[in-house]
Amino acid sequence: xxxxxxxxxxxxxxxxxxxxVIEGGPATPDARQALAxxxxxxxxxxxxxxxxxxxxxxxxxxxxRSPLCLHATLGAAQVLFGRAxxxxxxxxxxxxxxxxxxxxRREGEDYFVALQAQPVPALALDAALAAWxxxxxxxxxxxxxxxxxxxxxxxxxxxxERATLHALRPPLERIVAWSREHGVNGCYVLWRxxxxxxxxxxxxxxxxxxxxxxxxxxxxALAAHLGxxxxxxxxxALGAPCLIRTRFEGNLILVGGRAEAVNGx
Numbered sequence: 641x642x643x644x645x646x647x648x649x650x651x652x653x654x655x656x657x658x659x660x661v662i663e664g665g666p667a668t669p670d671a672r673q674a675l676a677x678x679x680x681x682x683x684x685x686x687x688x689x690x691x692x693x694x695x696x697x698x699x700x701x702x703x704x705r706s707p708l709c710l711h712a713t714l715g716a717a718q719v720l721f722g723r724a725x726x727x728x729x730x731x732x733x734x735x736x737x738x739x740x741x742x743x744x745r746r747e748g749e750d751y752f753v754a755l756q757a758q759p760v761p762a763l764a765l766d767a768a769l770a771a772w773x774x775x776x777x778x779x780x781x782x783x784x785x786x787x788x789x790x791x792x793x794x795x796x797x798x799x800x801e802r803a804t805l806h807a808l809r810p811p812l813e814r815i816v817a818w819s820r821e822h823g824v825n826g827c828y829v830l831w832r833x834x835x836x837x838x839x840x841x842x843x844x845x846x847x848x849x850x851x852x853x854x855x856x857x858x859x860x861a862l863a864a865h866l867g868x869x870x871x872x873x874x875x876x877a878l879g880a881p882c883l884i885r886t887r888f889e890g891n892l893i894l895v896g897g898r899a900e901a902v903n904g905x
Contacts, residue, residue, distance in 0.1 A: 646715035649854035649897040651881040657853035659715030660684045676700035685712040698736035707737040708791035710856025717744040717751040718899035752896030757864040760787040770797045774810040790860035792825040805831045828858035839873045854882035860895040
């Protein structure tokens with residue numbers, strides 16, 4: 641088994657959200673889940689061989705398998721482009737759970753994943769649900785909660801103040817249980833810091849210490865919902881400032897940022 645540890649979406653060198661990329665690891669979902677649970681990282685991605693030498697990516701959080709994790713995909717891109725050398729500027733891989741095709745690009749020191757908006761469950765959403773999930777009675781929102789997806793549905797909850805965002809300590813078991821029941825990948829709480837910039841926090845882990853430093857699927861989902869290019873900051877309050885960039889090319893949404901191998905791992 642060969643493993644690669646990659647810092648993803650870091651706002652500067654030495655920062656980012658950790659992803660463990662695994663080649664030649666265990667083959668069964670149960671064994672992969674056990675390995676992911678034993679790691680101190682928020683996400684693992686396992687490589688499998690597909691038809692014609694294509695790579696299939698299988699994503700695991702410590703507590704659950706996921707259809708898509710973009711920071712782990714950025715880690716996969718760093719490994720794959722590093723192996724391919726200087727020639728290719730695009731690589732295609734597919735996801736294990738849904739067979740979603742992911743186009744990976746390298747642009748200087750940054751890597752991008754090209755995606756499209758995906759269907760989401762039809763659920764009744766309102767401020768009361770958001771307040772209950774976050775355990776914030778009387779919570780005031782800046783907009784109505786929405787579901788959006790570029791491959792892994794997120795419940796987007798916008799609050800009007802940065803202080804509210806940073807003060808959240810929600811009941812994670814409640815969020816995870818609701819998410820599993822409804823086919824959603826947790827809550828992404830966000831604050832609009834500028835005309836095209838946001839700051840966010842992601843709640844989809846059971847352990848508060850595993851809170852994501854950067855959540856690419858949420859930034860992509862938000863861009864898809866808004867229909868415009870945005871930049872998302874995340875992880876600063878956790879000591880790992882991250883920066884997620886998005887842009888549109890036709891019907892494609894590109895989500896990306898830095899991906900840096902951890903030397904000596």
